[in-house]
Amino acid sequence: MSKGVLATEKRGIRELGAExxxxxxxxxxxxxxxxxxxxxxxxxxxxxxERPYSDFNSYTATVASWRVxxxxxxxxxxxxxxHCWVWCPDTSIIxxxxxxxxxxxxxxxxxxxxxxxxxxxxKSLIMFAESEEIEDALAKxxxxxxxxx
Amino acid sequence: MAEKVExxxxxxxxxxxxxxQALRQAQVDVVAAYPITPSTPIVENYxxxxxxxxxxxxxxxxxxxxxxxxxxxxxxxxGGRVATATSSQGFMLMIEVLYQASGMRVPLVLTVVNxxxxxxxxxxxxxxxxxxxxxxGWVQLDAFNAQEAYDLTLCAFKIGEDMRVRLPVMVHQDGFxxxxxxxxxxxxxxxxxxxxxxxxxPHDEMLDFSKAVTYGAQTEEDWHFEHKAKQHKALFDSxxxxxxxxxxxxxxxxxxxxxxxSYMMEDAEVAIVALGSTVETLRVAAxxxxxxxxxxxxxxxxxxxxxxxxxxxxxxxxxKAVCMMDRSAPMGAMGALFNEVSAALYTNPNRPVVSNYIxxxxxxxxxxxxxxxxxxxQKAHADAGHLTTxxxxxxxxxxxxxxxxxxxxx
Numbered sequence: 285m286s287k288g289v290l291a292t293e294k295r296g297i298r299e300l301g302a303e304x305x306x307x308x309x310x311x312x313x314x315x316x317x318x319x320x321x322x323x324x325x326x327x328x329x330x331x332x333x334e335r336p337y338s339d340f341n342s343y344t345a346t347v348a349s350w351r352v353x354x355x356x357x358x359x360x361x362x363x364x365x366x367h368c369w370v371w372c373p374d375t376s377i378i379x380x381x382x383x384x385x386x387x388x389x390x391x392x393x394x395x396x397x398x399x400x401x402x403x404x405x406x407k408s409l410i411m412f413a414e415s416e417e418i419e420d421a422l423a424k425x426x427x428x429x430x431x432x433x
Numbered sequence: 434m435a436e437k438v439e440x441x442x443x444x445x446x447x448x449x450x451x452x453x454q455a456l457r458q459a460q461v462d463v464v465a466a467y468p469i470t471p472s473t474p475i476v477e478n479y480x481x482x483x484x485x486x487x488x489x490x491x492x493x494x495x496x497x498x499x500x501x502x503x504x505x506x507x508x509x510x511x512g513g514r515v516a517t518a519t520s521s522q523g524f525m526l527m528i529e530v531l532y533q534a535s536g537m538r539v540p541l542v543l544t545v546v547n548x549x550x551x552x553x554x555x556x557x558x559x560x561x562x563x564x565x566x567x568x569x570g571w572v573q574l575d576a577f578n579a580q581e582a583y584d585l586t587l588c589a590f591k592i593g594e595d596m597r598v599r600l601p602v603m604v605h606q607d608g609f610x611x612x613x614x615x616x617x618x619x620x621x622x623x624x625x626x627x628x629x630x631x632x633x634x635p636h637d638e639m640l641d642f643s644k645a646v647t648y649g650a651q652t653e654e655d656w657h658f659e660h661k662a663k664q665h666k667a668l669f670d671s672x673x674x675x676x677x678x679x680x681x682x683x684x685x686x687x688x689x690x691x692x693x694x695s696y697m698m699e700d701a702e703v704a705i706v707a708l709g710s711t712v713e714t715l716r717v718a719a720x721x722x723x724x725x726x727x728x729x730x731x732x733x734x735x736x737x738x739x740x741x742x743x744x745x746x747x748x749x750x751x752x753k754a755v756c757m758m759d760r761s762a763p764m765g766a767m768g769a770l771f772n773e774v775s776a777a778l779y780t781n782p783n784r785p786v787v788s789n790y791i792x793x794x795x796x797x798x799x800x801x802x803x804x805x806x807x808x809x810x811q812k813a814h815a816d817a818g819h820l821t822t823x824x825x826x827x828x829x830x831x832x833x834x835x836x837x838x839x840x841x842x843x
Contacts, residue, residue, distance in 0.1 A: 301655065308662035313599065314538030315652060315660045316637050319645035327645065 289378050289386040292333040296346030296390025303339060317341070342391070351394035353411045356421040357386050362408035368398035384408075405429055435460060435489045437623045446618040448579040448611040452518070452544045452604070453478035455586035457488050458626035461542075462513035462633070465493035465504030467523060470556045471608040472546035475518035498523035502530035502543075509539035509601075510648045512638025514590065516541060520608060521548035521555075524562040528569065534601045535570025536664060537648050540593035541601045543571070544586060547709065548608040549795040557796020558608030560708060560760040563737070564769050570664055572602040572671055573737040577712045579616045582606040584688060587621070590630045591678045598671045599636060605737070609796065610710040621686065629685055669739045692736040693744035697723065701730025703811035704749060706774050707758040708733060711792075711799055718804035729808045734770075742777040749778060753815035754786040756807055758828075760793040767825055767838070786814045792828035803828055 312318070317340045320327070324336060337343040364384050369377040376392040378385045399409040406426045438457075446454065453475045456464065466476035480492040493508075495501045501517055509515040519527055524545060534541060550561040566573065574589060576582035582604065589602040606612055621629065637646050652660055672692060679690040696716050698704065705715050712733040719729035732748045732755075734741055749755055757775070759768025766772075771789035778784055790807060793799045807828065813821050823836030 305655065306659070308659040308666070311656070311659045311663055313663070313667075314637065314648065315536065315650050315656075317647040317650050319647065323643045324645075325643050327642070 288389040290333050290388070291390070294337055294344050295333070295388075296348065297344055298339075298346065299349065300342070300345040300347050302345075346390040347393055348389055348391075351392065351414055353394045353396065354389065354392065354414050354416075355387055355394070355396070355398050355409045356412050356416065356418055357384070358406075358408050358410075358422060358425055359384075361404050361406060361425075363404055365403060367401045367403060368409055371397050371401045373397065436486050438487060440620045440622060443617050443619055445615050446579055446583070446620075447474075447613050447615045448576070448582040448606045449474040449546065449613065450478065451579045451583035451618050451620075452586050452606070453482070454620060455583050455626070456516050456542075456544075457482045458621070458623050459514065459516070459542075459587065459590050459630050460488055460627060461490050461516045463491050463493060463505065463508035463515045464517055465495050465501045465508065465515075466517045467495055467498045467501045467519075469498070469520050469523035471548055471558070471612045472518040472520045472523075472544065474612075475544055475546070479516075498526040499530060502527040502534065505541050505543075506530060506534045506537065506539055509534070509541040510537060510637075510639050512633075512635035512640045514594070514633040515539075516544065516590075518544040518546065520546045521550055521562050525550060525565060528565060531566060531569040531571060531601070533649070535668075536660070538599045538664070538667070539601060540590075540599050542586065542589045542593060543601065543603045544582075545603050545605045546608045546612040547605055553795075555795040556608070558610055558612075558709075558760075559794050559796065560605075561762065561794075563603075563605050563708075564759075564761040566603060567738055567769060570600070570668060571738065572598070572600055572668065572675070574602065574604050575708050575733075575735060575737055576604060576606045576611065577710055577733070578611055579606075579614065580618045580688075581690075582611060583618055583620060584682065584686070584690070587626055587630060588675075588678050588682055588690070591681075592671065592675055594630075594633060595674045595678075596634065596636065598667065598674050600667060600671060605709070607710040619686075625685065629682070672736070672739055672741065675736060690735055691744070692734070692741040693748050694731075694733045694735050695748045696731040696733075697728075698730040698732060698748055698752075700728055701751070702728040702753050703808060703815055704730045704732055704752045704755045705758060705804070705807060705811070706732045706734070706745075706749075706755060706770060707760075708737065708770065709760065711758065711760065714799055714801055715804050718801045718808060721801070722805055722808050727808060727812050729811075740773050740777075742773075742780075745774055745777040746781055749774070749785065750781060750783065752785045753818075754788075754811040756788045756790055756811050758790045758792055758807075760791075762791065762794055771825070786811075786818075786820050787824070788814070788820060788822065789825040790828045791825065794830075797829050799829065 376388040549555040593602040757771040825837040
């Protein structure tokens, strides 16, 4: 599986739980987790792929192995309505300037909510088996359904 | 800016009022509370100080004690000086969140007015709630009168907020006996009290957006143990800071506190170890017995957690018999004070005869006469060289004599 759009050097570089183990004298006080390696001002205005995420931020972990089915995205049908972006519980829909770009497959758990809420006909997001190749899925995308008379 | 209040050199305050004045002088930022007897006036007074412009803080009304402590933890993690008060059932409802507070290493202050735990329902004082908090990871300070409740509340902020500690702190006093008994209290003036504690120094505060931090992480078998070990060490290590704060407080006020208070122990042959207002009853009894030729002494842990094993061992190094008095129903075991003190004494080459009394449950009165009887029983143990009664007995309960667990001899 390709890492998908806007992958960076740090995104999804380890399985969740594969952090480096240290002893009691090196763990953080109060089990706090620092999101970033350095102080960072106005982080909301910095794009995720440019933020200095720490090794304990979920950005650097991947949970791709949890997935059994995955959403595949078809740009040709999408109307950039942003429904999937709003509904995704794991912020795994990547959108820029209101334009849908694709799926963050490092953090998508395959819940199917995005495909469920997609309003286009045919849908622009469809759930396929994890093993499905994206090109094969796009090649057999369903036709527009006609309204029943 | 909050208005200041000019206090008399000697005020007539009960334990609750004394603590609420300490919260005002500490300029606590947030008190989230669900008031409960007998600690109600502490948070009630703080609320009126906020309303009257005597403190720059927020009083947060919540729907339960669980919510009260949760809001306190949130406010402390956000970066404020935080306190609340509770008793008994309210304390029990807070317990889950007490562990959250200490695990997250947020320094907040809980003033506990000790009260019996139902069932049967009871509003009077015993130490059932205090004992239920003993594994919760908090520093636990114990006041025996209103003056001490005031003094220790000021100290509690300074101890918990120290960068070497960063742990929540409880200040205990006895329900009604201390909380509702007006006594002479010598307070500090507002500036002196505030300057003693100092400005709140935030650490890993959530409102610092340039350093995003997550509180309340999940850890399983791969991380949990290390975090708990670090927390345990922090609590044990806090004793040095407690000593420093007590020393600084003595410099300021002349009033001296120690992690273990000892009275007439220099030459004591028999001793009683107890907590709370009972300590003052025992002191009177011991003084009277001295006139009868019984070398009686009293030992009282001022700090219940971290438990002062070394100092207890030293204080009781030369006695022949010692009785630990627990004001909490241990239910199928010896009292907690008996267990802790006996463990400390077992590491001494000279081991005194040890026994345990359960007393004063649900606010049952404990008299000087009864204290003297128990001291005399210790003298009988000392003279015999062994225990002459069961190890655990009950003091002041109606009905046939109760005794549990015998020493194995021969």
